[in-house]
Amino acid sequence: MSETAPFTPTTATAKLYLDDLQPGQRHVTGSHTLNADEIKAFAAQFDPQPFHLDEEAAGRSFFGGLAASGWHTAAITMRLMVDGLPIAGGVIGAGGEITWPAPTRPGDTLQVHCEILEVRPSRSRPDRGMITMRSETRNQRGEVLQLLTTKVVVFRRPPGENAEG
């Protein structure tokens, strides 16, 4: 994806409303490098399987080496999006589709490439709408580790608040 149509606001304090968003807008988040200890700590709490906990056991598994839980990749992706997308009212996901085309490995630097696919004002609630966003979580070699297409609730700009809001 190119950076030709970013959806970052023009001032540091500005928040984005539905009115500011349109299909084709793109945003690349900051990055996070994760290490083996982080992978194991998340797995111990939420996904305690040998291939997420122990290098040796992981080497003999489906993954051929230590790999992060897919839900860990998803959680890091959320953190990068929350830190990077100044959507007014927050990033409120209603659900979507998720796949993990390749495992996340110790030392990988994750960065999320977001693109808005659709912007749809609500018919029944005039203060909000829904966007569909495609988010690719890539590592430092550009490999796609996670592909997430989500619907996100976004509010409309309140009357009287200007675009620099």
Next chain:
Amino acid sequence: MSETAPFTPTTATAKLYLDDLQPGQRHVTGSHTLNADEIKAFAAQFDPQPFHLDEEAAGRSFFGGLAASGWHTAAITMRLMVDGLPIAGGVIGAGGEITWPAPTRPGDTLQVHCEILEVRPSRSRPDRGMITMRSETRNQRGEVLQLLTTKVVVFRRPPGENAEG
């Protein structure tokens, strides 16, 4: 869902292979009750938005009160499935669809109701296949907090290993 066709193995040490699974089989996991501190700790690390971090701010938000990150609900769901489903080789998700019909609240007791929708042996790799599983994460009132339909890689029973494996 009824418990008429569970897919728990018959002995405590037995592992389930693709050969043991068929559409319609169901399993109910153990449960986990989460509190406000857990919700805030997960959010501080992965989803630091006011409605996941602070009761007062949450009360004024879209959620009308403290709510867990959807990714926290997903992570707890994974833990309950990993602890409860003795699939040989582990629970290896390839991706799927996820929605959060209702927020997860402090004090909610989560339990996952799983049902196998499809079992498909791989054409190219005779040692494995893919199942499609629908997993409803419900609270103590039976409200569905998360609906997850995933594809999971499952291995076939190795030649020579008997069904009590």
